Amino acid sequence: MxxxxxxxxxxxxxxxxxxxxxxxxxxxxxxxxxxxxxxxxxxxxxxxxxxxxxxxxxxxxxxxxxxxGRGAPTTAPDATATSGWRAPSSRPDTRPRARTHGQPGGWRRERYLNLIREWAGRGVDLEDPYDPQLVRSAPLDVRRLLADALAEEASARIVADLGMGYTVWHDVAAAGRGSNPDDKLDHVVLGPSGLYGVLSEDFGGPVSFRRGEITGAHVPGAPITELLGRMRVVARAARVRFSGAIVVLPDEDVAQAITELGKIRGMPVVVVARSALSTVLRRGVSGARDIGGNEVFDVRTRLDQTVTYV
The missing domain is CATH 1.10.287.110 (DnaJ domain)
Structure with a gap:
């Protein structure tokens, strides 16, 4: 928390x-x-x-x-980070993993590094851009970039552990190559339960729901509306149909692990605590369209051929 x-x-x-x-x-x-x-x-x-x-x-x-240890984080980003905020090392996991494409949180982490160095005024010689005290003193928009990158990386690790029956594309451009990098889907996940557009977020505090949208003191814009819009762009480009939309938030920011919001603009939407993400992806979202047999192969092929990354 x-x-x-x-x-x-x-x-x-x-x-x-x-x-x-x-x-x-x-x-x-x-x-x-x-x-x-x-x-x-x-x-x-x-x-x-x-x-x-x-x-x-x-x-x-x-x-x-x-x-x-005030300010020292315990949630770590991808272990490939150059310094700070690291995950503890462990023995290699030899279990079959999901097929993955793209770099989760890659654009936001790169943007964070550029802005934190610019803000700190020390250029590329900044000793540790992930120093907890430095991070917590940075402007909100800079901290939000890192928080979102960490959220995307955490979801990516969970999805990867679902096994070889799943394919996931990270940081998928939703408005064409060279467009605004913010116009992206954090994750597109294909598995036995369906095809899902997934938004991984950290708003920095508790959220609630009103009229099919996420609300809260620190929630900018209309996250669900924007997610559905980006899913439509990707669906048209790849000629596929999404089964549902999933928003993933930190466990402590939601009152219950799984909140089904029903169909919004014709798309089933669910908000889940991060610890419940694998459960939802395995069992599917209520009201979601089933995908099975040859369609899974066809959808995977269409996405492989059309997806671009920010």
Whole structure:
């Protein structure tokens, strides 16, 4: 929860200063619990944030540990990154993996590196562009680029583990080569349950839903509307039909793991917590059109022949 470049610190969540006394911290926590409890009209996602904040700084030992490593992230990006924010090394995984194309989060990570160096005013000699303190002090639009890149990389790792029955295309251009790189689909996933356009996001806080759209204090634009528009562009170019649309968010930013929004502009849409992504891709989205037999091969071939990358 507090490892996103956009997330507030546990002190911010509880609305207190970092040098607050233990007694005052406990009182602030209890007040926040009452204020955000769903049974009294509070927001369930914020209620979870308050509980998580207390886990991190609610005891002298936990608070001291947090303060010593304050700002250090625990969610890592792709291990191919040049420095910082790394995933722990592990033994090679020899299980069959999904067929993948493109670089998840590649454009946004590259753009982040350019902007953080420009903002820091040190050019290419910036020692560590992923230093936690540097990241958290950067402008919001710069931090958002990194947060989105991390979100896309996290989803890509999950999809890759689904196995050889799945094919995924990352960073798919949705307006032709050379167009605005923001006009893209984060992931296009083809598997036994259907063909899905997938948006991986991190808005930096809890979200809610209103009239088939995602809303929240830090949600820019109309994410679902924009996702469906990009899916239509790719579908027309490749002459394929999508089964549904999936929006993937950090677990702590949604009140429940799977939220079916029904059909929006004729397309079934579901918002999922990241930990539920594999479940949804395996079982499919309610109301989604089935794909089977030779159609899977045909769809894969059409996408392979037409997809371009940002």
């Amino acid at each position: 507090f490892d996103s470049p956009l997330s507030a610190s546990p002190y911010d969540v509880l609305g207190v200063a970092s040098d607050i006394s233990e007694d005052d911290l406990r009182r602030a926590y209890r007040a926040k619990l009452r204020e955000t409890h769903p049974d009294t009209g509070g927001d369930a996602a914020i209620f979870v944030q308050v509980q998580r904040a207390w886990e991190l700084i609610g005891t002298p030992e936990a608070r001291a540990a947090y303060d010593r």
